[in-house]
Amino acid sequence: MTDPVAARPSEVRGGSVRRGRPGVLLLGGTGEARELAAALVADGVDVVSSLAGRLADPRLPDGDVRVGGFGGVEGLAAWLREHRPGAVVDATHPFAAGMTANAARACTATGTRLLRLQRPGWTAGPGDDWRWADSLADAAGMVHGTVFLTTGRQGVGAFAGLPGRVLVRCVDPPTDPLPAGAVLLLARGPFTVDDELALMREHAVDVVVTKDSGGHMTAAKLVAARELGIPVVLVRRPPIPDGVLVVASVQEALACL
Template identity: 55%
Template sequence: MKTLILGGTREARELADIASGERGFEIVSSLAGRVREPVLPVGEVRVGGFGGVEGLREWLAGNGIEAVVDATHPFAGGITANAAAAAASLGLPIVHLRRPGWAEREADRWIHVPDLALAAEAAAALGKRVFLTIGRQGVGAFAHSDAWFLIRAIDPPEGDVPENHELLLARGPFSVEDEIALLTERDIDVLVTKDSGGALTEAKLTAARALGLAVVMIDRPPLPEGARQVETVAAAWDWLRARRETAER
């Protein structure tokens, strides 16, 4: 069964690794190409966009894809919506693999916001030294703030950035001890992050909790209406095997 995995996440790589070694599967992983040096999955990989819903639909049909796993980042709303629409138009089975979001604890000081613009407003009201961990995209929403920003990302941000900032290029995982040290040394009073979930970068939340810092948490965009969602690689793999068994009957 020829399967497209829309990836770029650890879960996508794990699923590609499992499925590529299984009889009866041909796996193609697709990466958006937004990270300069991505960690590549095993097997066939394509990099770059598809050209919207119609472009993806044509690619799926032209390459004989029989099933789609959307294992993109929880905030990759555009490709998720396009994948759902393209798969539906072709009658292809699709599942959305999303790791669970982070769980707020009693000692946390989280302020939930739905988007970057409101995150910038909330951060400005909460402190003057901000730790910004939203990746390289969207930093421009904070460009006109008077606060000082520590911006951490894998690659440098594109477009406008705040006038007063320090850029820290790094890839997780990060330890709680290192995060506490970073927050303390930079005198951070508010953390801004997306609800990406997962253990890779969760240490910053533990550090913020230990230091009593406010956290501006950007909530995830919703999945398309009626979308089938699983939260683990094992569940996605069970779904794929069930699709193959159905196809073989």
């Protein structure tokens, strides 16, 4: 996985980084990050939200916003030493393993308090036919027929060798090679169950592939797959570095902060 903190030179959007000491550096991009930023700003806390800059048109949170990479662990550590935030909250996507690892290392090196806000994963219910994979490559080896691929634009190349029809849904176009039978669907959630049912019926989907992202924004596809009796291949989450305090909700994060 590409290191998110080294994605591109940093810039400021939606605000300007304050010269004073920010209360919280919020590594964001998720719905939970935006919710937490809004709550902290409403409480009068100075927040700098850092976005990796991977989406062409990201949803900006309240407060000051920094877009782009820090320059790896050393760059993030240097930023922390310069700005001395009271805490760092890593509220990045559950699969942003590179950012989470770098945040842990940089905070340890600078003695900065670190909190990981990560929504719970999905839980299978009655009627669900879920099969678990340890990686995108493993998932690609488990599927055939018409595949509905909803793992985001990164890592699509792992499925480039699939011989059948592959519906690839993501927010921005992938840069990886697409399967020969790919149909690219550019869309941003949340999606309704009715929409997902119609899509899967229209394309005669045989299997859904997704990451165990959790949350409600994209869970409708799981409900639709259950109603249609379609199996779902889920990619397991990467592990969280040892010693990092993890909370599962914005309310828990606010209590810790």
